[in-house]
Amino acid sequence: MPTIANMAKVNGIVISGTPAVSDAHVLIATATASSSATLSFTLGLDNLYDVYEFRFENIHGQTDDKSFGFQVDTGSDTDYDQPMTTTFFQAFFNEDGSGEGLAYSTGNDQATSGDGNGVLSKILKDQGADADQSGSGILTLYAPSSTTYVKHFTTDAQMSQSSNYSQRVLTAGYINITAAITSIQFKFDSGNIDAGEIKMYGIAKS
């Protein structure tokens, strides 16, 4: 069981909260950004839980029109460059009443055999950096400790796009390795995470 003591400091992120054991959703750790290049969880991803949820709230980028995403790693590696095959689609509508739509975005997916494999898997796209703009949502990661299967995930997020679109982004895919996933990192593709919070929950097995 992760404890506050053994998770006191991970890659510079601030850890708070008390693990609970009586609820289906167990809060494992909280990472709070303050002009942070990355937010990384390097402890707590193990076989205690089948499913992990990362709830990110009011992620605010330092730089306008950048995308926020995640990558994972195994063992003691911290390169965060694992192969994925993913899908990416979004619904969007501008505040001025123009440009509504639902579309797949081929430029933001990844194919294990493609040129962009092993890069950041985007979950917020082209986010605005106005003072009131942010993105919030959930990443669900299934069975990261499996050593048999690839690792599936889904994301569902709502954000303010840089050109004042309301944008809902849904992505899904699998990390195409059978080794256990032991760490996860979130960041923008350029610039710091100015503010925001990510909470890691374990979903109890029973």
Next chain:
Amino acid sequence: MAKTLISTHTASADSSIDITSGITSTYDSYEFHMVNMHPANNNVNFTFQVNADGQSGFNETITSTSFRAYLKEDGTGGTLGYDGGSDQAEGTAYQRILSTGTGSDDDQCVSGILTLYAPASTTYVKNFLAVGNGTDHGEYTVNSYMGGYINVTAAIDEISFKFDSGNIDAGTIKMFGVS
């Protein structure tokens, strides 16, 4: 505990369900679980709006998106597409969520979850995500995804749910705080 049940609201021929307490800075985000919301009128849409702290009326500015998948019970009409009739661009109307065109047959209803992020923030707009499924009056299953932001930086402390015409004949809404 990560999710805390704050309150339960049961409809019985009510024009709306207004939750006017419990939305505070105690929790980071709030989930509203709507179960078997059954309309009095046929072919109506389930909706929500909010009120900002210190303001009056459920009429805050929203920019939102909506898309849905649907299929008729006879196996025809299976479609995925954007739903331009359910979005808003800086609108102040009640926002459709969960489904559209819900029927009022005895066995028809709509269910789903609305997640409202950081309503107590006084810095950011308020993001929300909704997903649900309903029984359309034309015998369709309708799986809808509405998302958006309430374009105010003031804290949100009240929320209202209703059908866009007629009463909520029955149904239950549970408000959870997520910590």
